[in-house]
Amino acid sequence: MQVAAVFLPLLGAFIAGLFGRLIGDRASQLVTCLCMAASAVCGVILYRQVAFLDQGSVTNLFTWMDTGDLQVQWALRFDTMSASMVAMVTVISTLIHIYSVGYMSHDKSIPRFMSYLSFFTYFMLMLVTSDNFVQLFFGWEGVGLCSYLLVGFWYDRPSACAAAIKAFVVNRVGDFGFALGIFAVYLCFGSLHFETVFASASEVAGNTIDFLGFQVDALTVTCLLLFVGAMGKSAQLGLHTWLPDAMEGPTPVSALIHAATMVTAGVFMVVRLSPLFEYAPVALQVVTVVGATTAFFAATVGMVQTDIKRVIAYSTCSQLGYMFFAAGVSAYPAAMFHLTTHAFFKALLFLSAGSVIHAVSGEQDMRKMGGLWPYIKITAVMIWIGSLALAGIPPFAGYFSKDMILEAAWAAETGVGHYAFFLGIFAAFLTAFYSWRLILLTFHGKPRADEEVMHHVHESPLVMLLPLLVLAIGAVFAGWLGKDYYIGHHMAEFWRETILVLPEHNSIEEAEKGLPFLVHWAPLIVGILGIATAYVCYFFRPEIPGKLATRFRGLYLFLLNKWYFDELYNFVFVRGAFGLGRLLWQKGDRATIDGLGPDGIAATTLGASGQVSRLQSGYVYHYAFAILIGVVALVSWYLLQPILY
Numbered sequence: 001m002q003v004a005a006v007f008l009p010l011l012g013a014f015i016a017g018l019f020g021r022l023i024g025d026r027a028s029q030l031v032t033c034l035c036m037a038a039s040a041v042c043g044v045i046l047y048r049q050v051a052f053l054d055q056g057s058v059t060n061l062f063t064w065m066d067t068g069d070l071q072v073q074w075a076l077r078f079d080t081m082s083a084s085m086v087a088m089v090t091v092i093s094t095l096i097h098i099y100s101v102g103y104m105s106h107d108k109s110i111p112r113f114m115s116y117l118s119f120f121t122y123f124m125l126m127l128v129t130s131d132n133f134v135q136l137f138f139g140w141e142g143v144g145l146c147s148y149l150l151v152g153f154w155y156d157r158p159s160a161c162a163a164a165i166k167a168f169v170v171n172r173v174g175d176f177g178f179a180l181g182i183f184a185v186y187l188c189f190g191s192l193h194f195e196t197v198f199a200s201a202s203e204v205a206g207n208t209i210d211f212l213g214f215q216v217d218a219l220t221v222t223c224l225l226l227f228v229g230a231m232g233k234s235a236q237l238g239l240h241t242w243l244p245d246a247m248e249g250p251t252p253v254s255a256l257i258h259a260a261t262m263v264t265a266g267v268f269m270v271v272r273l274s275p276l277f278e279y280a281p282v283a284l285q286v287v288t289v290v291g292a293t294t295a296f297f298a299a300t301v302g303m304v305q306t307d308i309k310r311v312i313a314y315s316t317c318s319q320l321g322y323m324f325f326a327a328g329v330s331a332y333p334a335a336m337f338h339l340t341t342h343a344f345f346k347a348l349l350f351l352s353a354g355s356v357i358h359a360v361s362g363e364q365d366m367r368k369m370g371g372l373w374p375y376i377k378i379t380a381v382m383i384w385i386g387s388l389a390l391a392g393i394p395p396f397a398g399y400f401s402k403d404m405i406l407e408a409a410w411a412a413e414t415g416v417g418h419y420a421f422f423l424g425i426f427a428a429f430l431t432a433f434y435s436w437r438l439i440l441l442t443f444h445g446k447p448r449a450d451e452e453v454m455h456h457v458h459e460s461p462l463v464m465l466l467p468l469l470v471l472a473i474g475a476v477f478a479g480w481l482g483k484d485y486y487i488g489h490h491m492a493e494f495w496r497e498t499i500l501v502l503p504e505h506n507s508i509e510e511a512e513k514g515l516p517f518l519v520h521w522a523p524l525i526v527g528i529l530g531i532a533t534a535y536v537c538y539f540f541r542p543e544i545p546g547k548l549a550t551r552f553r554g555l556y557l558f559l560l561n562k563w564y565f566d567e568l569y570n571f572v573f574v575r576g577a578f579g580l581g582r583l584l585w586q587k588g589d590r591a592t593i594d595g596l597g598p599d600g601i602a603a604t605t606l607g608a609s610g611q612v613s614r615l616q617s618g619y620v621y622h623y624a625f626a627i628l629i630g631v632v633a634l635v636s637w638y639l640l641q642p643i644l645y
Contacts, residue, residue, distance in 0.1 A: 001042050001046060004038065011035055012034075016031060017119070020112065020115065024111075036097045036118065047086065058076070064134070072134045072192060073132065077130065089124050092255075092256070099252055101463050104252070107250075109153075112153075113250070117253075124143050124262065127140055127142070132192045137178070140265065143262045148168040150257060151163050152165075153249055153253065154250070164246075177226075177231075178226060182226075185197060198276070207219075219276060222276065223280040226270075226276075234320045234324070235320060236266070236294045244317075261343070270335075271327055287327055288325045288409075291323070291326075292321060293321070293423065294321030295318045296423040296424075297563065298317035298318035299427040304556065308369075308438060309350070312349050322402060323342075325420040330501050331404070331408035331508050334408055341397035341398055344478050348382060348389075355379040355382070367448065368449050371446055372442055375457040375459070379460065382468045383442075392527045398475075401479055403524070411508075413510070429533075432531045433530040487508060
């Protein structure tokens with residue numbers, strides 16, 4: 001069953017990718033959806049067996065590498081963490097596969113798209129079931145490859161190609177740090193097997209290694225390098241710029257990769273490596289600061305975006321920040337709980353946004369929508385449910401997971417913990433604000449779309465609505481059903497040995513002992529205030545946003561241009577890279593290599609042949625004169641030879 005859960009998506013990708021033209025669009029959709037559905041059933045059964053019946057195991061498939069002291073097995077590790085991820089990934093991916101049948105029904109490359117979706121799911125499953133760092137890196141790079149293929153799926157659009165390249169390049173920066181971190185693990189522990197490394201973490205704690213000419217704490221620098229990889233994959237501040245641009249891909253891609261699965265790989269990796277991070281407190285502080293700052297940054301940018309998918313993309317970036325600063329204050333179970341609940345309501349929001357885009361003939365600008373509620377009521381209800389969960393309003397899923405993260409940050413009683421709490425509270429206010437801004441601009445008020453577009457507005461087909469209904473159930477009940485196991489009374493027996501938290505770092509336990517009244521209720525209070533503020537600005541007094549944008553134009557442009565990160569990177573890195581490339585092309589390749597090489601030889605030969613060809617004039621007296629000169633030279637050489645020698 002473990003092998004089936006992981007490899008069935010690969011089988012579907014293989015059939016649709018290689019034989020899609022032969023079997024046709026409908027058969028490709030059918031085979032990939034059936035393989036994913038079977039994988040999801042296996043994943044849910046395994047989740048029950050492993051998490052609740054304590055039947056975890058490691059299945060060794062074969063020896064992958066055996067060279068010197070390095071031995072790497074290809075194995076499937078099923079413990080509570082990996083089983084919960086497998087269940088979540090397979091269920092979400094199955095729903096997105098089904099949704100894609102309707103959303104991509106008019107596309108010209110359906111088998112290729114379905115194959116890419118299944119191929120991505122396989123790599124994600126390999127990542128979360130890995131038993132060593134090499135296998136983890138294999139899945140890590142695989143999802144990066146599939147992200148490039150899916151974001152650039154519509155390769156005839158220059159914007160999609162540019163977004164795919166940007167995602168690939170930015171992730172390579174993070175992955176370089178991740179690879180260095182894996183090298184550091186092998187240097188410190190002499191092994192890349194999780195169990196061996198985790199068992200020796202306490203012994204290595206305090207050791208130093210030489211890094212860039214300095215003696216530094218071994219685990220600190222190792223964890224920081226690994227975290228650089230997480231920053232790239234999970235779009236944390238500094239390596240976040242690829243995520244909003246990745247919205248150029250089809251909406252199912254946004255839901256699968258950039259909401260529910262791939263971007264959570266960095267969070268999963270940090271939580272999986274908790275036995276290392278727990279002995280690297282400086283690294284945990286860095287994780288907390290980066291996560292909290294990302295949550296705040298993305299929320300500020302999200303409240304001024306006009307593209308419906310980009311608003312949700314920035315909310316993803318912000319929620320990932322919550323997960324990271326939860327891990328940074330050692331509230332790893334809370335991070336995993338929010339990862340799970342977030343997968344349901346964020347996939348719901350993205351797919352519902354796709355339903356809106358489908359209804360308005362491909363339009364994504366919210367300023368050109370409005371008044372859609374009477375036409376697509378089911379989609380509107382789905383976005384309401386997803387937004388309530390995102391804003392942390394009880395009893396929806398986000399309330400249980402996000403509140404625990406903020407409470408744990410305060411209970412950590414550290415400077416970085418309080419920093420994360422206050423930024424997280426402000427981000428929670430902004431999250432509620434821009435979520436209802438999206439709802440009000442899209443569904444309420446007067447219609448702002450063209451009459452022709454409004455004439456064709458319609459609800460999505462059943463094949464697109466059914467996945468939304470299932471995700472909505474998860475967005476409503478996942479938090480309530482999972483809280484006792486993930487972060488509540490049964491937390492220890494649920495996670496078992498999967499997560500290590502040192503006694504002095506147990507922020508969740510400290511939060512359960514009691515918090516100040518205002519700290520406990522602050523997330524809900526600011527969520528309600530954010531919703532109320534959005535109603536004031538976009539329903540009762542719609543002139544306010546325009547006046548504020550004019551009054552504080554500098555701040556508005558700063559947020560609208562995403563804190564100018566893209567412009568900064570373009571000035572510092574892109575222009576320099578293009579200039580260097582142009583120099584090497586013009587002076588190096590064309591002038592030096594080609595000039596002295598094939599082009600130079602060809603030009604010299606052509607010039608010499610041109611000079612020689614001038615001797616072939618076609619006049620007989622020219623040839624006779626040449627013969628005479630030759631005879632004179634020959635006779636002269638013959639007569640002068642005795643004198644010279």
